[in-house]
Amino acid sequence: MHNLKTTSLHVRDNQLWILDQQALPQQQNWLPAHTVDQLAGHIHALRVRGAPLIGLSASLLLALLAENGQPRAQLGQALEILRASRPTAVNLMNNLDRMKLALAADNVVDALSVEALRLVEEDKILCEKIAIAGSALVKPDSRLLTHCNTGGLATAGVGTAIGVIRRAFEQGNVANVWVDETRPLLQGGRLTAWELGELGIPYQLICDSMAASLMAKTQVDAVWVGADRIAANGDVANKIGTYSLAVLANYHGIPFYVAAPQTTLDTHCPNGEAIPIEQRAASEVTGVAGSFGAVQWAPENAAVYNPAFDVTPAELISGWVLDSGVVTPEQVRDGVFKRR
Numbered sequence: 001m002h003n004l005k006t007t008s009l010h011v012r013d014n015q016l017w018i019l020d021q022q023a024l025p026q027q028q029n030w031l032p033a034h035t036v037d038q039l040a041g042h043i044h045a046l047r048v049r050g051a052p053l054i055g056l057s058a059s060l061l062l063a064l065l066a067e068n069g070q071p072r073a074q075l076g077q078a079l080e081i082l083r084a085s086r087p088t089a090v091n092l093m094n095n096l097d098r099m100k101l102a103l104a105a106d107n108v109v110d111a112l113s114v115e116a117l118r119l120v121e122e123d124k125i126l127c128e129k130i131a132i133a134g135s136a137l138v139k140p141d142s143r144l145l146t147h148c149n150t151g152g153l154a155t156a157g158v159g160t161a162i163g164v165i166r167r168a169f170e171q172g173n174v175a176n177v178w179v180d181e182t183r184p185l186l187q188g189g190r191l192t193a194w195e196l197g198e199l200g201i202p203y204q205l206i207c208d209s210m211a212a213s214l215m216a217k218t219q220v221d222a223v224w225v226g227a228d229r230i231a232a233n234g235d236v237a238n239k240i241g242t243y244s245l246a247v248l249a250n251y252h253g254i255p256f257y258v259a260a261p262q263t264t265l266d267t268h269c270p271n272g273e274a275i276p277i278e279q280r281a282a283s284e285v286t287g288v289a290g291s292f293g294a295v296q297w298a299p300e301n302a303a304v305y306n307p308a309f310d311v312t313p314a315e316l317i318s319g320w321v322l323d324s325g326v327v328t329p330e331q332v333r334d335g336v337f338k339r340r
């Protein structure tokens, strides 16, 4: 496979490297993801994270393992291990379904390589299209609020919600971005703040609990988030804390938009209740860890509840901004996702 580089993936000399998203922004460390165990470990630890990126990294590794001589049967096992590395973001399963078809081809090495590279190139285009469709909804002088990280780090392209914000900023329509820090793993505080800073987009970092009072003070014009899975009835799983924002936005009469590529749609999943929600380690809530070390503030053995995602019901969403354009609540109620 030819060498390629995105913001957080690097293929060099037939090996995959990933930018460690747990060490950012203090350190920019590229780590080897040369084996299934290495990549599955990175995905589980969120060193590789964001719905589109998880699927792309797994697809690229499979293609590279094939190029490096792994037999078909072992590749099949590798695919299933990667598929199980995180349960909620359906992009991983959707991408691997396509890789599985390629795995059945006569020339498996070429077929896997072509498919993985196609997925990467497609993702860039999907992001671009989302940015075009979404930025048309951003009014002049907007103060936007976003949650988690949905930028170039999480995709092969400009990102989803951040891609929209970036394009709207280039069009002169973004006055400020409120960045939710996104407890417990701080994707907003660490990654979105860093990406917006690099892009020169004005932002202010806030604790998640500050969104309500900002909305009450009419300081938020719209909320933009990404998605890990969109069910057939329009319910959306995204980073924990998204649902609270949707409720708040609804109460304050503020538009709440979800930006995602078609690879995030799960038409087989009837509604949010059927979306598997990943439960994570207690240590993520009892303290914090990063390139600076680890701190625990809760008592030893504190009982913890730590779901990585929540589900926002379709009725709280003002628009689903996909690569195919903006899907309205009326279209969703009419069953547009069920027919895809």
Ligand code: MRU
Binding pocket: 046, 049, 050, 051, 052, 089, 147, 148, 149, 150, 151, 154, 155, 159, 160, 161, 187, 225, 226, 227, 228, 238, 239, 240, 308
């Ligand atoms: O646990 P994470 O950091 O992988 O969760 C990421 C999110 O929830 C994002 O909003 C989503 O994957 C969309 S990324 C374009």
